[in-house]
Amino acid sequence: MSVPVAPGRLPLLGHTVQMLRRRNDFTADLRNHGDIVRIDLGTMPTYFVTNPHVVHELLVQKGASFRKGALFDKFQPVFGNGLATSNGAFHRRQRRMVRPAFHGERVALYCRAMARAAADLTATWHPGQVRVIEEDTQALAVTIVGEALFSTDIGRRAVEEVRRSIFTVLKQGMVRALSPTFVEKLPLRGNREFDRAVGRLRSIVLDVVRGWREEGVDRGDLLSMLLMAQDADTGAGMSDEQVHDEVMTLLIGGIETTALALAWTFHEIGRHPEVERLVHAEVDEVLGGRTPTYADAANLVYLNQVVDEVLRMYPVWFLMRRALAPVELGGVALPEGAEVIFSPHALHHDPASFGEPHRFDPDRWSPDRAASIPKGAFVPFGAGSRQCVGNLFARAEILITAATVASRWRLVPVPGKPVRVKFTTAAYPSRMLMTAVPRY
Structure with a gap:
């Protein structure tokens, strides 16, 4: 099968600013040219997958035939060989070693810190105060991920350094990539x-890692889990350098996307009165005034639908894979080394999968309607062997925080201050101003 060629070039971030405003329209339009479309990413030819079934084939059915693509090659010299950038047998080994840190029982422990951090944040709010919500959620995400990773005194200093440095790394790192x-x-x-x-x-x-090695005590945090992890085949643990790489991966992957999802959750609840009413009623009924726990998350059925709809509407812009050998994908023969790209944003806004895709509609995630959504059409955490290992943690953080806030406060959009989306690879709000109003 021949591959259609897109009528245009998709430049890199450093090449043009104007394309940043047009690129989502460009990638969405590609579905009109075929299931797989050849485009140029800067000077690099790529194969852009537009069909959700082919995306599922790429990520799940033939996931072993692909590794991370060119974008992640740019990250590796800086962020090392963590789960986000490693490949092959080493990636499979690391994933087996890291995964226990994110099992449900461990996430349940982290949820206590999530609820406490959210309560501490809202305790600083005053009735009628205007908050810049994305700044609040970014600070909150740093606190939650930092405290989940580090629990010692030097760990607290590490959290302060993360607070100081991480958003410089995120912003400039994406520009560099x-x-x-x-x-x-x-x-x-x-x-x-x-x-x-x-x-x-x-x-x-590295200071925190060395300090832990000297003490050798399981403190119940993520760092302890990483340092105690052993390869099931060899019994070997991770080196200090590898633990550093995995910690950096968790910081990079666990702060930005969750903070943005939280901000958009508050935005959408605040601008839809009926959604807000249903969320508050459910939170009141399920929690009864208590602090939310991991066990409560599954019972917040409507809030889960709200979160799914936020993740649908505000995902990352694109992800990449590279063929390890000649492979057929969607009926197209791809050569070894072929760069494959797909856009969660375009997939999540495809009218063939989601009716009225630009309308915020949590009811589309009710069980009967959600069952009709094609595989590969909704990939907020990826899929297959490269699915985000911290997806349970991230989802719990969004739910626990949103429930904690909703049990005490309303967040009301400031009139005359519309929120616009600024895209890098993620959907950033441009000063999301909301007024804090006590519910009682």
Whole structure:
């Protein structure tokens, strides 16, 4: 089967700003040209998958035939060989070792810290105060992930360093990843800030790791789980360097996306009165004034639907894979080394899978309607062997935080201050201003 060629080029971030405003329309339009469409990502030819069934084939049915793509190659020299960037047998080994840290019983323990952090945040609010919600959710995500990772005194210093440096790493790291390689060598302010922030984080994480090695005590945190993990085949544990790489992966992957999902959750609840009424009624009925726990999360049925709809509407823009050998995908023969790209944003807004895709509709996730959604059409955490290992943690964080806030406060959008979406690879709000109003 021949592959249609898209009528245009998709530049990298460093090449053009104008495309940032047009690129979602561009990727959404690709579905009109076929299930797999050849496009140029800067100067690099890629195969863009637009059909959810073929995305499912890519991620699940033939996942073993692909590794992470070119975008992740740019991250590896900086963030090391963690789960997000490693491949092959090493990735499978690391995933087996890391996965127990995110089993349900462990996540249930972390939920206590999530609820406490959310309550501490809202305790600083005052009736009628206007909050910049994305700043609140970013600070909250740092606290939650940091405390889940580190529980010692030096760990608390690490959390402060994460608070100081992580958003510089996230912002400048994405610019670097999407720019030509020579740009990272230039004496630019952004490059200097990025390198200093990465260096500070590396230093404090390794200090914490060495301190744990000296004490050798299981403190019930994620770091303890990583340091005690052993390969089931060899009995070997992780080196300090590998633990550092996995910690960096958890910080990078566990803060930005969850903070953004939380912000958009508050935004959508606040601008839909009927959704807000149903969320508050359910939270009141399920919790009865108590602090939410992991066990409560499954019983917050409507809030789960709200979260799914937020994850549908505000996912990452694109992800990449690379063929390890010649492989057939969606009836198309791809050569070894072929770069394959798909857009969760485009998939989640495909009218063939989601009627009225730009309308916020939590009811589309009711059991009868959700059953008709095609495999591969909804991939907020990926799928298959590369699915985000912390997806249970992230979902619990969103649910526990949203329930904690909703049990005490309403967040009301400020009139005349519309929220716009700013895309890098994720959907950032542009100053999400909301007024804190006590419910009682």
